[in-house]
Amino acid sequence: MTVPTADTVTNATATPQEVQPYEELGLKSDEYSQIREILGRRPTQTELAMYSVMWSEHCSYKSSKVHLRQFGEKAPKSDRMLVGMGENAGVVQVSDTLAITFKIESHNHPSYVEPYQGAATGVGGIVRDILTMGARPIAVMDSLRFGAADHPDTARVLPGVVAGVGGYGNCLGLPNIGGEVVFDPCYQGNPLVNALCVGVMPTDRIQLSAATGVGNLVVLLGAKTGRDGIGGVSVLASATFDDDGPARRPSVQVGDPFAEKLLIESCLELYDRKLVTGIQDLGGAGLTCATTETAAMGKSGMRVYLERVPLREPSMAPHEILASESQERMLAIVTPENLGEVLALADKWGVLATAIGEVTEGDRLVISWHGQTVVDVPPASLADEGPVYHRPYERPADLSIRQADPASVLPRPATGAELRSTLLKLLASPNLADKTWIVEQYDSYVQGNSVLFQPEDAGMIRLDEESNLGVAIATDANGRYCAMDPYVGAQLAYAEAYRNVTVTGARPIAVSDCLNFGSPEDPAVMWQFSEAVRGIADACQQLGTPVTGGNVSFYNQTGQTAIHPTPVVGVLGLMDDVTKRTRMGFTADGDRLVLLGT
Amino acid sequence: MARVVVDVMLKPEILDPQGQAVVAALARLGFDSITAVRQGKRFEVEVDGELTDARLDEVRQAAGTLLANPVIEDFDVRVESAV
Amino acid sequence: MARVVVDVMLKPEILDPQGQAVVAALARLGFDSITAVRQGKRFEVEVDGELTDARLDEVRQAAGTLLANPVIEDFDVRVESAV
Amino acid sequence: MSTRIGVVTFPGSLDDRDAARAVKLAGGEPVSLWHGDSGLKDVDAVVLPGGFSYGDYLRAGAIARFAPIMESIIAGARAGMPVLGICNGFQVLCESHLLPGALTRNAHLHFRNRAQSMIVESTETAWTSDFAAGQKIVIPIKNIDGRFVADDRTLDDIESHGQVVFRYTNGNPNGSMRDIAGVSNAAGNVVGMMPHPEHAVEELTGASVDGLGLFTSVLRKLVAA
Numbered sequence A: 001m002t003v004p005t006a007d008t009v010t011n012a013t014a015t016p017q018e019v020q021p022y023e024e025l026g027l028k029s030d031e032y033s034q035i036r037e038i039l040g041r042r043p044t045q046t047e048l049a050m051y052s053v054m055w056s057e058h059c060s061y062k063s064s065k066v067h068l069r070q071f072g073e074k075a076p077k078s079d080r081m082l083v084g085m086g087e088n089a090g091v092v093q094v095s096d097t098l099a100i101t102f103k104i105e106s107h108n109h110p111s112y113v114e115p116y117q118g119a120a121t122g123v124g125g126i127v128r129d130i131l132t133m134g135a136r137p138i139a140v141m142d143s144l145r146f147g148a149a150d151h152p153d154t155a156r157v158l159p160g161v162v163a164g165v166g167g168y169g170n171c172l173g174l175p176n177i178g179g180e181v182v183f184d185p186c187y188q189g190n191p192l193v194n195a196l197c198v199g200v201m202p203t204d205r206i207q208l209s210a211a212t213g214v215g216n217l218v219v220l221l222g223a224k225t226g227r228d229g230i231g232g233v234s235v236l237a238s239a240t241f242d243d244d245g246p247a248r249r250p251s252v253q254v255g256d257p258f259a260e261k262l263l264i265e266s267c268l269e270l271y272d273r274k275l276v277t278g279i280q281d282l283g284g285a286g287l288t289c290a291t292t293e294t295a296a297m298g299k300s301g302m303r304v305y306l307e308r309v310p311l312r313e314p315s316m317a318p319h320e321i322l323a324s325e326s327q328e329r330m331l332a333i334v335t336p337e338n339l340g341e342v343l344a345l346a347d348k349w350g351v352l353a354t355a356i357g358e359v360t361e362g363d364r365l366v367i368s369w370h371g372q373t374v375v376d377v378p379p380a381s382l383a384d385e386g387p388v389y390h391r392p393y394e395r396p397a398d399l400s401i402r403q404a405d406p407a408s409v410l411p412r413p414a415t416g417a418e419l420r421s422t423l424l425k426l427l428a429s430p431n432l433a434d435k436t437w438i439v440e441q442y443d444s445y446v447q448g449n450s451v452l453f454q455p456e457d458a459g460m461i462r463l464d465e466e467s468n469l470g471v472a473i474a475t476d477a478n479g480r481y482c483a484m485d486p487y488v489g490a491q492l493a494y495a496e497a498y499r500n501v502t503v504t505g506a507r508p509i510a511v512s513d514c515l516n517f518g519s520p521e522d523p524a525v526m527w528q529f530s531e532a533v534r535g536i537a538d539a540c541q542q543l544g545t546p547v548t549g550g551n552v553s554f555y556n557q558t559g560q561t562a563i564h565p566t567p568v569v570g571v572l573g574l575m576d577d578v579t580k581r582t583r584m585g586f587t588a589d590g591d592r593l594v595l596l597g598t
Numbered sequence B, C: 001m002a003r004v005v006v007d008v009m010l011k012p013e014i015l016d017p018q019g020q021a022v023v024a025a026l027a028r029l030g031f032d033s034i035t036a037v038r039q040g041k042r043f044e045v046e047v048d049g050e051l052t053d054a055r056l057d058e059v060r061q062a063a064g065t066l067l068a069n070p071v072i073e074d075f076d077v078r079v080e081s082a083v
Numbered sequence D: 001m002s003t004r005i006g007v008v009t010f011p012g013s014l015d016d017r018d019a020a021r022a023v024k025l026a027g028g029e030p031v032s033l034w035h036g037d038s039g040l041k042d043v044d045a046v047v048l049p050g051g052f053s054y055g056d057y058l059r060a061g062a063i064a065r066f067a068p069i070m071e072s073i074i075a076g077a078r079a080g081m082p083v084l085g086i087c088n089g090f091q092v093l094c095e096s097h098l099l100p101g102a103l104t105r106n107a108h109l110h111f112r113n114r115a116q117s118m119i120v121e122s123t124e125t126a127w128t129s130d131f132a133a134g135q136k137i138v139i140p141i142k143n144i145d146g147r148f149v150a151d152d153r154t155l156d157d158i159e160s161h162g163q164v165v166f167r168y169t170n171g172n173p174n175g176s177m178r179d180i181a182g183v184s185n186a187a188g189n190v191v192g193m194m195p196h197p198e199h200a201v202e203e204l205t206g207a208s209v210d211g212l213g214l215f216t217s218v219l220r221k222l223v224a225a
């Protein structure tokens, strides 16, 4: 194969006037100018692709950052927090020797395009986040929202999503211990697929993502890199290939849970043998994100040789290799002495491992491809110093009208017959109906530690067979409440998850959230978002449980119509003795029923 | 009655974990002249009555709507002939 | 390099729930001239070097040992030709 | 000296730790065996655990069947060593032709996870002597390729020789022919079953403790031998 020439740093310096498709890549003209200013020249094509993905809403949190700060500022004091927000997932201490990490994340849009693979890779992604922290993943949950139950497209999306969540999680050997299924026409073109994973680790095995130690090697573990999920940067393709080059640019990622299972086992063995000094999973924005974030976190430089990256398709261009979202990959930082052992261990599990670069002096990320330098940037400018927006927000104009029409004005059933028909209507509603046909597609027994699972209000997992220490988790959300009042609605979701954990006997200690909203460019949506965040942060303070991590998903809307604001809240509780758990059902004849609360 | 075959294969650039697992197993078993395997689906479709152009078209449409997901798969429709 | 195709289908007497599900779904979608569907697997196998009889035999053996389970499946090996 | 029961880990095995826990709770000594090794470490019996070996790609159990360790296990099984295949392990044993029939996609095409009732039909095997014939037990199932199939002659044959070990009752969860949940070889030392006895060994986490019987049966037999 002859190597096509790439747009190099030298070339970029020499051709400042070249017109670049930054708008097609989703960058605003002031963002583009900012990039030129940072670099002191125009970006190379590869650099432009990297900035475009790293400065996207998805990676940079540019619209949500200013609001999310409240989670830190208002956080109640907790001496359990070993790792806070900022790393891949927060870590909380649960005993002298054990720590827990958990997080919830969305994979909404991909699940609409290809329900099975979208949902499957959503599970795969959150599991890698947990693995990255040094934890063994021990359970998953899924919080799902679809359009009307009787809409034909729901018949396409729902079975695929459920099969995908199950197909991936079951194959990894992760018990599914709970979740939600909600139907509402507002999710018709924007189903929500939020997956949660929880993992456990000895406190001395926590891993961080910083690339440190000049001379240490950067090792790529796992699957070969293909053209998965590079839809965003495909506009650059025409500049690289002539017309007969590869035409299709799939933005769909295909999951390989078997590869991920091997990745999990090999990484856990790497951690136990203390063979890595830093590690980061590859998710959105693939290698771009992993290299810039590890370098920025370590406040170091990095040198990467792209031609060493094992490719599924040899014709891939540098920007494609860097933007690829091929699944089941991790990036590890390894000392040169340990490299041999790392490669041998990976080989034992049948996992591909390749040294693709090294940690360097200074603060530049330099990437070459067949001897041509295609990237030379300060990594922090991509990872941490992206644009931050204070987007305008404004209370939606129709909110007062909505609020003027509360449930309390609806007619109440007055007779026995009316009551009966109301009850039957409720029982027949898809949102209240039995979910067995969904949850029985998920393995709830694997690992042999599932103490509570469907149909219980919260899932509970035993962590230690000797001490019977365990954790309970529940996720909840109510988009309709939030549409009426996002501040109170988010707090109600929080309170519900909190209660669901508490009724098992566990004590809530931490919160993770997944904030699903419409377009941040719509001031009404931005208002809903800011209110929901404020609601959760205030609730954290009142209830004394901090947010340890989460995820924001914007642009869940069709045309001008956004979904209901849907913050999903997951609460984690600690159970000192899982044999003392309280089940949901009646246990003995003659027991009294007592109603607590208002 | 006629028999039409629809072959559905993952697009070449889409990851095919099954094919990869198969080729690795074949190598372990010593079948080493086999260098690559891709796994897809084969549907044998029976069509009522004579195989008119319209009916064949219907099969093609069925393939594009249900048998294959064009986002990740290519398909090929052909009238079965003795091999 | 040569490409050999291996088709693997469930034996006719073995229930094929996938095929049945497909035909039911097609009927719901209004494709009613399709009366039966059976779903099997198609493997595209790349063979190194020239396709000698010995190499083709190797593929046949691979099909009988690994690609198909003779308890429930039949297989067919053929050299790919343009359609 | 305690009785050693090997539990094999293939790439993609999931219930290996659970099988080891069950062996221990029953009073045996679990010994982990690696797919790539060929020695059996002097174990007295072997459990092939559940999971998705090799991702269940191609066919469930088809690739694991050719793992190096399987040569020793096949030889041991032929020589009378007790072998239990659970779920994916059952699939591996059928693919190895140590057991008759095959396991195919569930008739409803879905993965199914539930606590399932079944009847113990044969107490003559190495793994079921602690049960009473006709005993009804509850054990979880969780699989997508669990539908047992074989031709009519084979089915008649194994029924007449008492090789049907477990039969589903109160509803067939996957369309298995003649409601078969587990079978044995003619000698009774090799048993395969889709339900997961290792997930029915503790009240706290299992659907029952009925699964312990399989492990206590084989331990009793081995001690007596």
Ligand SMILES: Nc1ncnc2c1ncn2[C@@H]1O[C@H](COP(=O)(O)OP(=O)(O)O)[C@@H](O)[C@H]1O
Pocket (backbone or CB within 6 Å): A141, A142, A143, A144, A176, A177, A178, A179, A180, A181, A431, A432, A433, A434, A435, A438, A439, A442, A453, A454, A455, A456, A457, A458
């Ligand atoms: N998508 C899902 N994944 C896993 N478990 C689910 C899912 N949806 C519902 N469940 C579980 O099914 C049970 C019943 O759910 P649901 O009817 O929503 O009850 P509730 O209204 O009490 O939350 C709960 O245990 C819940 O965790």
